[in-house]
Amino acid sequence: MANRLCRESKEQLVRDMFSRIxxxxxxxNRLMSWGQDMRWRRVAVNLACPEQGRVLDVATGTGDLALELARHTNSVVGLDFCPEMIKLGRLKAGRKKMAGQIDFILGDALTLPFESDSFDCALNGFVLRNVSDVNLFLSELRRVVKPGGRVICLELVKPQHGAIGALYRFYLCRIVPLLGRWVSGDKKAYRYLPDSVNNFVNIAEFQNTMKRIGFHRVDYRSLSRGTVAVHIGVK
Ligand SMILES: C[S@@+](CC[C@H](N)C(=O)[O-])C[C@H]1O[C@@H](n2cnc3c(N)ncnc32)[C@H](O)[C@@H]1O
Structure with a gap:
């Protein structure tokens, strides 16, 4: 009961925050990442090898990952539980004449409204820190991909030790909240971002979680001097 309440309150908090921003x-995203976020998504998509398959982008938000996928395959499903984000995704796909390739669906990543073994691969970008139950999230992704299909998770990495880690920590914890607040006018949202990165597990722990859920050939690709990771697992 307490767990369910905790889960629901995190989901409410996250949905409200994304509807505001x-x-x-x-x-x-472009400003914070110095224009690198689209490159990170391209790397994730290339690692998914989505040619000609049916592909799922979970927590698609405003659809940037789904749009990148649609350059490779005609059958992309983008799911998110925040109507305001998904509405912008649909508009963007329309502007880019890609609306016919992407099916945007309102839904919860923790109870995916799809049959088991129904996608060739599934991706997600910057959502691991935002879901209330990472194990359930990964289990759902594993359930809906076909045997042999890949699951790709793109995520920011918790700052590590050393000079790069210290610089990254300063940027993430001091500059990002100021920048986010300045552009969005929202005090809380871009304070939540560094907190969620710092509270998330490190790469080795996440890989262990993937293995425990049943993924094979678990691996990752490190980007932008170790500040971003693309995790890969095969069903
Ligand atoms: C940081 S944004 C990432 C959006 C997009 N993937 C990208 O690359 O920009 C996180 C997204 O996850 C969505 N989200 C968080 N928890 C979710 C859940 N349980 N089910 C569906 N969407 C969720 C939010 O609504 C938000 O759009």
């Missing part, structure tokens, strides 16, 4: 979400 939806209009500025893309621009803050």
């Amino acid at each position: 939806a209009p500025v979400y893309d621009i803050v």
